[in-house]
Amino acid sequence: MGAISSEVLAELTAALPDGVVLTDPDGLDKYRWDRALDPAAEPPLAAVRAECTEHVQTTMRWATQHRIPVVPRGAGSGLSGGAGGIARGVVVSTERMREISVDPVTRIAVAQPGLFNAEVKKAAAEVGLWYPPDPSSFEICSIGGNVATNAGGLCCVKYGVTTDYVLGMQVVLADGRAIRLGGPRVKDVAGLSLTKLFVGSEGTLGIITEVTLRLMPAQPPAHTLVATFRDTRDATAAILKITSTMRPSMLEYMDNASINAVEDVMKMGLDRSAAAIVVAKSDAGDQREIDTLLDACHSNGCTECFHTDDETEGEMFVAARRAVIPSVERKGRLLLEDVGVPVPRLPDLVAGIEKIADDRQVVIALIAHAGDGNTHPLIVVDPSDPDCERRATLAFGEIMDLAIALGGTITGEHGVGRLKRPWLRDQVGDDVLDVTRAIKNALDPLGILNPGTILD
Amino acid sequence: MGAISSEVLAELTAALPDGVVLTDPDGLDKYRWDRALDPAAEPPLAAVRAECTEHVQTTMRWATQHRIPVVPRGAGSGLSGGAGGIARGVVVSTERMREISVDPVTRIAVAQPGLFNAEVKKAAAEVGLWYPPDPSSFEICSIGGNVATNAGGLCCVKYGVTTDYVLGMQVVLADGRAIRLGGPRVKDVAGLSLTKLFVGSEGTLGIITEVTLRLMPAQPPAHTLVATFRDTRDATAAILKITSTMRPSMLEYMDNASINAVEDVMKMGLDRSAAAIVVAKSDAGDQREIDTLLDACHSNGCTECFHTDDETEGEMFVAARRAVIPSVERKGRLLLEDVGVPVPRLPDLVAGIEKIADDRQVVIALIAHAGDGNTHPLIVVDPSDPDCERRATLAFGEIMDLAIALGGTITGEHGVGRLKRPWLRDQVGDDVLDVTRAIKNALDPLGILNPGTILD
Numbered sequence: 001m002g003a004i005s006s007e008v009l010a011e012l013t014a015a016l017p018d019g020v021v022l023t024d025p026d027g028l029d030k031y032r033w034d035r036a037l038d039p040a041a042e043p044p045l046a047a048v049r050a051e052c053t054e055h056v057q058t059t060m061r062w063a064t065q066h067r068i069p070v071v072p073r074g075a076g077s078g079l080s081g082g083a084g085g086i087a088r089g090v091v092v093s094t095e096r097m098r099e100i101s102v103d104p105v106t107r108i109a110v111a112q113p114g115l116f117n118a119e120v121k122k123a124a125a126e127v128g129l130w131y132p133p134d135p136s137s138f139e140i141c142s143i144g145g146n147v148a149t150n151a152g153g154l155c156c157v158k159y160g161v162t163t164d165y166v167l168g169m170q171v172v173l174a175d176g177r178a179i180r181l182g183g184p185r186v187k188d189v190a191g192l193s194l195t196k197l198f199v200g201s202e203g204t205l206g207i208i209t210e211v212t213l214r215l216m217p218a219q220p221p222a223h224t225l226v227a228t229f230r231d232t233r234d235a236t237a238a239i240l241k242i243t244s245t246m247r248p249s250m251l252e253y254m255d256n257a258s259i260n261a262v263e264d265v266m267k268m269g270l271d272r273s274a275a276a277i278v279v280a281k282s283d284a285g286d287q288r289e290i291d292t293l294l295d296a297c298h299s300n301g302c303t304e305c306f307h308t309d310d311e312t313e314g315e316m317f318v319a320a321r322r323a324v325i326p327s328v329e330r331k332g333r334l335l336l337e338d339v340g341v342p343v344p345r346l347p348d349l350v351a352g353i354e355k356i357a358d359d360r361q362v363v364i365a366l367i368a369h370a371g372d373g374n375t376h377p378l379i380v381v382d383p384s385d386p387d388c389e390r391r392a393t394l395a396f397g398e399i400m401d402l403a404i405a406l407g408g409t410i411t412g413e414h415g416v417g418r419l420k421r422p423w424l425r426d427q428v429g430d431d432v433l434d435v436t437r438a439i440k441n442a443l444d445p446l447g448i449l450n451p452g453t454i455l456d
Numbered sequence: 457m458g459a460i461s462s463e464v465l466a467e468l469t470a471a472l473p474d475g476v477v478l479t480d481p482d483g484l485d486k487y488r489w490d491r492a493l494d495p496a497a498e499p500p501l502a503a504v505r506a507e508c509t510e511h512v513q514t515t516m517r518w519a520t521q522h523r524i525p526v527v528p529r530g531a532g533s534g535l536s537g538g539a540g541g542i543a544r545g546v547v548v549s550t551e552r553m554r555e556i557s558v559d560p561v562t563r564i565a566v567a568q569p570g571l572f573n574a575e576v577k578k579a580a581a582e583v584g585l586w587y588p589p590d591p592s593s594f595e596i597c598s599i600g601g602n603v604a605t606n607a608g609g610l611c612c613v614k615y616g617v618t619t620d621y622v623l624g625m626q627v628v629l630a631d632g633r634a635i636r637l638g639g640p641r642v643k644d645v646a647g648l649s650l651t652k653l654f655v656g657s658e659g660t661l662g663i664i665t666e667v668t669l670r671l672m673p674a675q676p677p678a679h680t681l682v683a684t685f686r687d688t689r690d691a692t693a694a695i696l697k698i699t700s701t702m703r704p705s706m707l708e709y710m711d712n713a714s715i716n717a718v719e720d721v722m723k724m725g726l727d728r729s730a731a732a733i734v735v736a737k738s739d740a741g742d743q744r745e746i747d748t749l750l751d752a753c754h755s756n757g758c759t760e761c762f763h764t765d766d767e768t769e770g771e772m773f774v775a776a777r778r779a780v781i782p783s784v785e786r787k788g789r790l791l792l793e794d795v796g797v798p799v800p801r802l803p804d805l806v807a808g809i810e811k812i813a814d815d816r817q818v819v820i821a822l823i824a825h826a827g828d829g830n831t832h833p834l835i836v837v838d839p840s841d842p843d844c845e846r847r848a849t850l851a852f853g854e855i856m857d858l859a860i861a862l863g864g865t866i867t868g869e870h871g872v873g874r875l876k877r878p879w880l881r882d883q884v885g886d887d888v889l890d891v892t893r894a895i896k897n898a899l900d901p902l903g904i905l906n907p908g909t910i911l912d
Contacts, residue, residue: 103800104700105696105699105700105799105800106699106798106799106800107699107703149645150645150649152643152645156642156643157642160620160642161642161643163649163652164616164620173887173891177887179885179887179888179891180885180888181888183798183863183865184798184863185796185797185798185828185829185830185864185865185868186612186613186616186617186828186829186830187608187612187617187796187825187828187829187830187865187868187869188796188865188867188868189605189606189608189656189865189867189868189869189870189871189872190865190866190867190872190876190880190883190884191872191880191883191884191888191889191892191910192653192656192657192660192661192892192895192896192910193606193619193652193653193655193656193657194653194888194891194892194895196619196649196652196653196655197648197649197650197652197653197895199649199652200645200648200649201648201649204648205648216703217702217703240561243561243562243563244560244561246673247563247672247673340641340643340644341641342562342639342640342641343561343562344559344561344562369643372641372642372643373641373642373643374641374642374643407639407640408641409639409641409643409644409645409646410646411644411645411646412641412643412644412645413643413645414645415645416645416646416647420646424646424647427646428646428647429635429636431629431633431635432635432636432637432647432650433647435629435635435650435899436647436648436650438898438899439648439650439653439895439898439899440648441898442894442895442897442898443891443894443895454647454648
């Protein structure tokens with residue numbers, strides 16, 4: 001894949017309608033970065049703002065002919081660097097593909113990839129239905145990106161992740177063929193489960209141009225509980241007590257650094273001295289669940305416990321939890337982790353991360369979707385201090401090593417992208433990587449789809 | 457793949473403990489047939505009754521070395537012929553691999569493939585948990601087979617299918633390597649979703665030797681409603697009314713031929729003159745759901761409607777529904793269909809199947825997991841009447857053609873196996889078959905894993 005000539009690029013521009021292909025360097029800066037702000041991201045040669053499946057097909061046929069790398073991109077909110085630009089390649093953005101239709105009898109939505117997650121939720125809500133997956137970034141992340149990364153969120157602890165809601169899709173292959181997989185059927189086992197293979201493939205196997213999503217009836221109103229702890233070990237003990245006795249519809253964790261970062265920005269009156277806050281929800285409409293939540297917190301030394309059945313009041317605390325990443329981002333550049341462990345190992349993971357922060361003398365704010373063992377250690381980097389950068393990078397790897405040692409995963413919901421690729425082998429082993437590469441080569445023999453993401 | 461010499465078979469026998477490899481022709485008859493009783497099934501050369509993953513690995517290494525086809529087999533309850541014997545190959549049965557452990561904190565079970573589905577449910581229930589997927593054959597089908605076919609059942613309409621509960625697995629590849637995929641984590645997106653690819657792969661990509669299953673809290677008690685209809689169109693109209701307004705935990709359909717077949721055997725006092733019976737359950741603990749069910753049936757002309765919150769009484773009707781296949785089997789050999797359509801097309805599918813039965817002058821008993829559009833037309837073949845056989849075979853294909861024309865699937869939960877393979881292309885198209893074959897070739901380049909199933 002040598003340097004691309006301007007003639008070759010002109011071919012693409014000519015093959016698509018005016019305004020679809022962007023080559024202006026200023027405009028292209030947007031397509032260089034995703035939210036991971038990977039310093040290795042490069043300005044791409046061009047961005048294709050596809051308006052339909054055919055535009056994606058045209059681009060992939062051209063890319064195959066000229067062996068040009070293509071980076072698929074939704075809203076660019078990815079946190080693993082999987083949508084960062086490549087200097088010798090083009091970005092295919094689905095931001096203009098924003099149609100949706102909802103069928104309330106079949107209880108499905110058929111959506112184009114550029115819609116935000118929040119817009120899918122809204123369209124479902126208009127007919128009394130609910131699309132559960134709820135990444136914290138739901139207002140700014142695209143449904144296409146959600147499917148491509150098998151995104152999670154806060155409700156997963158009870159309601160599962162994106163793949164649990166994907167019944168079908170249209171996807172454009174590396175050679176430009178568009179295929180339809182699955183469809184509006186809860187049950188369909190005709191052939192291999194290709195739909196599920198493409199979910200979470202991070203743009204390395206194809207570009208998703210339409211998804212068929214299973215919807216649920218509207219979520220029942222939830223009761224929210226917020227508990228403050230003096231010691232992180234008490235908080236994780238309370239969490240294990242909860243998960244072993246009931247099924248909360250949300251079970252979130254914020255540590256002291258996270259609390260203070262949010263309080264700096266939002267001034268909500270959170271207890272700045274608390275070691276951790278646990279935010280839990282119950283939507284079963286069963287008083288016993290609320291009693292269980294209260295008991296789990298009180299019997300594990302919580303210092304304060306507040307609960308409410310007022311949805312708006314409850315949402316304030318969830319909003320605080322969602323505000324952690326942008327609030328901590330004000331302290332410096334973030335190295336954002338996404339490690340997960342089997343739930344019983346959560347206390348070991350939290351304690352281990354505290355030790356790494358201490359050993360490496362870096363600030364690590366810790367938030368967690370605690371109920372499913374998925375944590376987001378946010379390592380704060382002072383970009384003006386090269387030694388801080390070095391220590392942060394060491395900590396970044398050590399946290400993934402720790403998660404693997406605890407039987408966990410280097411990424412629970414953000415994807416491997418490019419930033420976590422060096423650790424994937426340590427988690428899954430050589431044989432699984434071989435199988436991964438065999439499938440990648442079978443579907444993208446030229447290696448033009450999002451090279452460097454997941455695999456070398 | 458020429459004829460296998462007795463020396464080669466002796467190599468396998470010598471490599472495994474006494475009693476693992478069965479070569480006695482009488483004993484092998486069991487491993488020739490699955491429940492589809494495909495006349496094309498052949499007596500295999502040998503059956504390997506593996507006791508652990510290593511036995512499966514030894515067998516696959518030997519099979520790779522000598523290019524010998526291997527048919528993976530769970531309990532042999534498959535309905536698509538995917539576990540039928542191959543004369544030049546061996547069967548690997550997992551019937552002896554029957555361990556299970558349940559972790560109530562993580563809410564998972566780790567099970568070996570030979571356990572029956574009912575045994576997994578029982579182990580979960582012992583700690584107050586629930587494994588939802590419930591094929592009608594749950595007492596005689598293996599969990600390994602359930603995962604290999606992505607089996608469904610009666611509760612799928614609310615609780616989803618097998619893949620929704622598979623978090624991880626150990627699988628032996630064609631070359632004998634054993635890999636671990638996923639694990640006890642609700643969220644894990646490290647690499648391609650290989651776990652989900654192996655679910656439903658019908659033994660064509662590897663042999664599953666352990667599965668990690670997500671469990672749920674015990675199902676709440678359910679209210680059961682049974683409604684009788686004079687016209688199948690009234691019954692399907694009631695079903696659509698139900699699915700568009702609520703989420704039943706079961707929504708089953710039996711036609712007149714099914715009712716009479718069951719009544720012949722069980723003598724329950726079912727109305728032999730009814731065109732259809734609908735059995736619905738609600739487990740939401742909400743009277744409004746029961747009122748919705750009642751209203752949907754009454755406003756669509758049901759002739760009789762009975763409902764109960766007594767679980768035992770309710771289960772009697774579910775047992776009647778589950779008894780349909782064995783009861784109809786007494787009338788002749790069955791060609792068992794598994795076609796599904798998007799729910800709004802269910803009335804068209806039911807009417808179309810009635811027309812095919814009429815046109816071809818064959819008895820077709822129809823049962824359906826109506827709430828998810830998945831039907832089982834049971835075509836009764838009189839094996840002593842070659843013309844009936846011919847007409848039944850025509851009807852078998854025409855029903856799949858009809859499902860495809862209605863935007864549906866040739867198989868909702870049983871798998872393609874060998875019997876439905878000729879129709880797969882019509883449903884998914886050439887490009888999807890190409891992708892399927894590319895993945896198959898990447899993982900099983902010698903084509904030794906369950907040849908003839910899914911692909912030629």
